[in-house]
Amino acid sequence: MEKMLAGKVALVTGGSRGIGKAIAMLFASQGAAVAFTYQSEQAGKQTEAELKQVTDKVKGYQADATQYEVAKDVVDDVVKTFGRIDVLVNNAGITRDGLLMRMTAQQWDDVMTGNLKSVFNYCQVCSTYMMRQRSGSIINMSSVVGVHGNAGQCNYAASKAGIIGLTQSLAKELGTRGIRANAIAPGFIQTDMTQALSDDVKDKWINEIPLRRAGEPQDIAQVALFLASDMSAYMTGQVLQVDGGKCI
Ligand code: NAP
Secondary structure: OOOOOOOOOEOOOOOOOOHHHHHHHHHHHOOEEEEEEOOOHHHHHHHHHHHHOOOOOEEEEEOOOOOOOHHHHHHHHHHHOOOOOOEEEEOOHHHHOOOOOOOHHHHHHHHHHHHHHHHHHHHHHHHHHHHHHEEEEEEOOOOHHHOOOOOOOOHHHHHHHHHHHHHHHHHHHHHOOOOOEEEEEOOOOOOOOHHHHOOHHHHHHHHOOOOOOOHHHHHHHHHHHHHOHHOOOOOOOEEEEEOOOOOO
């Protein structure tokens, strides 16, 4: 059976750890050329080495997703290196949690810039190439928190809800050019991001999940693979909740 992403070129932001790394590894194993970004060198180089065990069509970029000009340089180089860009996964994201009463303007700005402006940056730059190709799949990482809200995460929830509005608008703007845009809204997934939660909080979450387990990065990567592939050719503007059945 042919690999699901044979001949495609994918760019994953925040691909050095967690969900982004699982996506990069799965896409590579399914035949894609994979470019990915990160900020911290150690994890970035480690992931690049692991990807090279799977394919020689790999390139990592130490590149802050919040910087528009940096995003432009990365995407220009991806197209120069691999010839085109078929799939963009906007996965890079951060948390700076706190109740509204105690939240600083800096916490708000960091999350809106890290989670939402970064998505605008890569969508804008990549769509220019995708429009010329008249094809492309954009996958934006939202969260169940962006759909339902969460106490202590008003900045994060707002940024993730913003991603949904951005994605649905792009689907309407770019559909006629053959470009699809969809969002994934993961629930509780075991990564460094959720590692900081206490065992009590984790146990409480898991007890409320109908499938009675936390998600693994691979659970999200498999949905991203579907959205990246031609299996989802007639889907755009959708938000897929991948949360074991828990809707907060
Ligand atoms: P993670 O383990 O903290 O990994 C985040 C990745 O993003 C790392 O590779 C990190 O690299 C990169 N990154 C962060 N800011 C960046 C920036 N400005 N420029 C470039 N790279 C950047 O997080 P995760 O749990 O895998 O989450 C991935 C995405 O899924 C995020 O958007 C998150 O909001 C979303 N999500 C996660 C969960 C969950 O339960 N884990 C649930 C819902 C949604 P560096 O450390 O080098 O910056």
